[in-house]
Amino acid sequence: MSKKLKKFMIGEVIFLVVLAIAIGVSMAWSQDIELALGLLYQTTEEVPEEDIVIIDRRNAGEVALATDSELAVHFVDVGQGDCAVVCLPDGKNMVIDGGDNKASVEKSIKEFMDNTFDASFEYFDYAILTHADADHCGSLDYMLENYPARVVYRPNVEAVGTAANPYVDPGKADLTPDALSKVSASYAKAVAAMYAANADFTPTVYVTDPSNSEYDITGGEGDGEYSLTFYSPLSDKYKGEGADNNYSPIMILEYRGFKYAMSGDAEEGNLEEFVAKVSAAKSDGVTDKYDAFDDNYCVNVIKAGHHGSENATTPEYLETITSPSGAKNAYCVISCGAGNKYGHPDKAAIDRYTAIGVPDANILRTDIAGDITISVRMDENGVFKMFYGEQSSEAGKPVDPDDEEEYEPPVGEAHYVYMEVNGVKLTWGLVAWSVYGVIVVGAVLQILSMALRSTRKK
Numbered sequence: 001m002s003k004k005l006k007k008f009m010i011g012e013v014i015f016l017v018v019l020a021i022a023i024g025v026s027m028a029w030s031q032d033i034e035l036a037l038g039l040l041y042q043t044t045e046e047v048p049e050e051d052i053v054i055i056d057r058r059n060a061g062e063v064a065l066a067t068d069s070e071l072a073v074h075f076v077d078v079g080q081g082d083c084a085v086v087c088l089p090d091g092k093n094m095v096i097d098g099g100d101n102k103a104s105v106e107k108s109i110k111e112f113m114d115n116t117f118d119a120s121f122e123y124f125d126y127a128i129l130t131h132a133d134a135d136h137c138g139s140l141d142y143m144l145e146n147y148p149a150r151v152v153y154r155p156n157v158e159a160v161g162t163a164a165n166p167y168v169d170p171g172k173a174d175l176t177p178d179a180l181s182k183v184s185a186s187y188a189k190a191v192a193a194m195y196a197a198n199a200d201f202t203p204t205v206y207v208t209d210p211s212n213s214e215y216d217i218t219g220g221e222g223d224g225e226y227s228l229t230f231y232s233p234l235s236d237k238y239k240g241e242g243a244d245n246n247y248s249p250i251m252i253l254e255y256r257g258f259k260y261a262m263s264g265d266a267e268e269g270n271l272e273e274f275v276a277k278v279s280a281a282k283s284d285g286v287t288d289k290y291d292a293f294d295d296n297y298c299v300n301v302i303k304a305g306h307h308g309s310e311n312a313t314t315p316e317y318l319e320t321i322t323s324p325s326g327a328k329n330a331y332c333v334i335s336c337g338a339g340n341k342y343g344h345p346d347k348a349a350i351d352r353y354t355a356i357g358v359p360d361a362n363i364l365r366t367d368i369a370g371d372i373t374i375s376v377r378m379d380e381n382g383v384f385k386m387f388y389g390e391q392s393s394e395a396g397k398p399v400d401p402d403d404e405e406e407y408e409p410p411v412g413e414a415h416y417v418y419m420e421v422n423g424v425k426l427t428w429g430l431v432a433w434s435v436y437g438v439i440v441v442g443a444v445l446q447i448l449s450m451a452l453r454s455t456r457k458k
Contacts, residue, residue, distance in 0.1 A: 030428040070377035071255040077366040080337030081135035092125040098140030124149040130248040130264030132182040137190035144193035155247040159191040176236040226255040234273040242267035256384040259299040265306040271317040298326025308334040308345020327357035338367040
């Protein structure tokens with residue numbers, strides 16, 4: 001065998017081994033490759049159940065949204081306070097508020113995190129503090145010290161610490177000139193945790209501002225897009241009773257046509273501004289996000305304002321975010337502590353939820369149920385629905401089949417299926433190894449050809 005042929009054969013073998021390893025490694029991302037090449041595509045046509053492809057993205061990190069990606073909102077039982085953890089469908093995660101400054105709350109948060117995330121979980125992608133009261137910010141420092149957030153939203157309120165332990169707010173320059181200040185050790189600790197740098201990043205901190213659409217959170221693509229949109233507070237400064245609470249934002253989280261309304265402890269002043277803004281949007285000739293609240297608009301989950309307080313649940317606000325038909329299948333979630341001294345939830349607030357049509361069974365309370373999870377995911381038929389735990393709900397669908405409103409499901413059936421040629425499914429494995437086989441055959445033929453020519457020369 002000539003040196004030239006031997007050298008060529010060694011090179012071919014190395015090339016084929018490297019190529020085989022590369023193809024083998026690529027199998028870990030086979031579905032991403034299949035989607036990119038169009039071998040795996042989405043269709044709404046009827047297909048046999050055995051041909052439907054379920055794509056598991058739960059441990060895939062930041063990748064393209066799969067058709068079965070789930071949104072889960074966990075309302076954590078932190079007693080008399082608020083804390084919610086949102087697992088977004090693209091693998092990102094968000095925390096909203098952190099409960100009170102108590103050892104029992106920290107324990108509840110730790111148990112929830114340990115039970116929900118694996119040991120590799122390190123960071124939140126987003127953190128939102130609705131306002132500066134201790135029952136919302138008290139243990140947020142504990143949460144952020146253990147799981148820092150890359151992007152943080154804070155209220156337009158200066159943290160000054162206490163007389164005994166004054167604090168210089170690092171974000172004061174970003175607040176409005178007339179912003180209120182909060183004398184609170186808990187708030188100062190929470191703000192300090194928001195800005196604290198770590199070995200991997202320095203958090204980006206925004207002052208919640210609904211007028212800046214760049215602050216709204218979006219992700220995903222096409223039918224899999226999700227959003228969290230801020231609609232209030234609409235004033236820079238609030239005064240009088242409930243001033244601290246009114247800095248809370250009204251937020252709508254939406255995915256696959258399902259909507260969650262969350263409003264922190266926003267009271268009448270904040271809610272009235274929001275309702276007036278929506279009302280004005282109907283005739284102001286300006287196209288903006290407030291135009292979404294038409295007569296058919298309806299959220300599927302109402303996070304009760306201020307732990308079910310009457311002054312945080314006005315009829316006008318509820319009428320703005322719900323419709324009579326949709327409310328009949330909506331959920332109301334109340335985060336409050338058992339036997340709390342404030343009497344939350346207020347009976348008048350409960351009556352207002354039932355008055356718009358929310359069933360008694362759909363009014364959920366953390367003081368009774370503990371942690372509450374409401375998610376949006378595919379059912380066994382490939383249709384997106386809302387689930388409370390494992391119980392599905394036709395959220396937003398009119399109960400009465402003779403209702404004058406014609407109902408259309410928020411999202412129709414959607415499946416991924418493989419492209420086929422003569423009944424053969426074109427998976428990446430099949431395509432890649434078939435091409436590899438052709439290359440191997442070609443390499444063998446080329447080696448034989450060179451060997452034959454070498455023999456003839458002799």
